[in-house]
Amino acid sequence: MRITCLFNPISGRGRSAAEADRLARGLRDAGYEVRQLETRPPGEADSGWLARGLAGTDLLVVLGGDGAVRLAAPTAAALGVPLHHAAAGTENLFSKSFGMRSDVASLQAAIEAWTVRRIDLGCVRIGEASVVEESFAIMASIGFDAAVVHDLAANRHGSITHWSYLRPILRQLRSWRPPRLRIDVDGETIADGPAFAMVSNLPDYARGLNPARWADPTDGVLDALAFPTSNTRELFGWAVRLAMGQHLADHRLAYRVGRRIVIESPDPFVLQLDGDAIGSGAVHRVECGIVPSALSVLLPADR
Numbered sequence: 001m002r003i004t005c006l007f008n009p010i011s012g013r014g015r016s017a018a019e020a021d022r023l024a025r026g027l028r029d030a031g032y033e034v035r036q037l038e039t040r041p042p043g044e045a046d047s048g049w050l051a052r053g054l055a056g057t058d059l060l061v062v063l064g065g066d067g068a069v070r071l072a073a074p075t076a077a078a079l080g081v082p083l084h085h086a087a088a089g090t091e092n093l094f095s096k097s098f099g100m101r102s103d104v105a106s107l108q109a110a111i112e113a114w115t116v117r118r119i120d121l122g123c124v125r126i127g128e129a130s131v132v133e134e135s136f137a138i139m140a141s142i143g144f145d146a147a148v149v150h151d152l153a154a155n156r157h158g159s160i161t162h163w164s165y166l167r168p169i170l171r172q173l174r175s176w177r178p179p180r181l182r183i184d185v186d187g188e189t190i191a192d193g194p195a196f197a198m199v200s201n202l203p204d205y206a207r208g209l210n211p212a213r214w215a216d217p218t219d220g221v222l223d224a225l226a227f228p229t230s231n232t233r234e235l236f237g238w239a240v241r242l243a244m245g246q247h248l249a250d251h252r253l254a255y256r257v258g259r260r261i262v263i264e265s266p267d268p269f270v271l272q273l274d275g276d277a278i279g280s281g282a283v284h285r286v287e288c289g290i291v292p293s294a295l296s297v298l299l300p301a302d303r
Contacts (some may be wrong), residue, residue, distance in 0.1 A: 004061070011054075119201075149272040
């Protein structure tokens with residue numbers, strides 16, 4: 001078996017390179033052919049670098065955070081290469097969703113069991129005149145969390161921890177204003193007014209809040225949620241309900257599933273996908289869709 005270990009050198013507080021060496025060494029000792037491949041920053045590589053790196057690969061192991069999984073997933077899906085996430089990021093929501101672990105013994109057990117599940121991938125078209133297309137495995141969101149992610153990305157230097165989000169959160173609490181969003185799910189308008197929104201493929205979210213706890217990555221649809229919010233006081237109220245698991249009982253929440261979600265606003269807004277800041281911040285329209293059963297995922301041996 002030929003395994004490619006894709007690692008993000010700045011994940012895990014900069015320890016991912018050493019972790020990739022450790023993982024690769026353990027797999028080689030177990031008799032597998034392993035090559036290591038380092039992720040490349042956006043704009044510093046041609047579009048085909050990952051496809052060339054995965055040529056002849058039987059399994060892709062992503063050592064990094066959710067952003068590294070998002071980077072690799074479309075190419076792995078196109079090539080039909082199963083993906084396994086060896087968590088080395090901040091939240092690692094993808095690996096948590098499937099119970100994946102990053103030690104050599106667990107990965108070897110998963111390979112020997114070889115249980116592969118095909119999951120959906122989300123896709124996003126940004127804008128109308130000059131369309132940019134992106135993908136996501138976990139979720140897309142527009143709102144306070146996206147503003148924090150963009151703030152962090154603009155001020156980031158190297159690796160991050162959960163504490164790295166503190167200053168962006170405090171800055172955004174002073175400046176963020178909810179955009180007016182019109183949200184259509186399969187042609188039905190579910191919200192039209194100031195709000196923050198989320199489109200989920202997986203149920204997991206940062207710090208265990210899990211707004212779309214029923215999201216299923218194998219059902220061929222996306223879960224769209226709209227939280228009417230006029231100010232930071234209402235935002236705090238939603239945060240409390242989310243933390244207590246009571247948001248689904250609030251009649252103001254709009255929750256639908258569908259294959260095509262269109263979000264438009266007269267106000268410029270920012271977008272985040274799987275924890276990555278996307279776009280310039282002057283976005284007025286996004287369209288989310290689903291590619292059913294696109295990605296093969298190697299599950300842990302106990303799943």
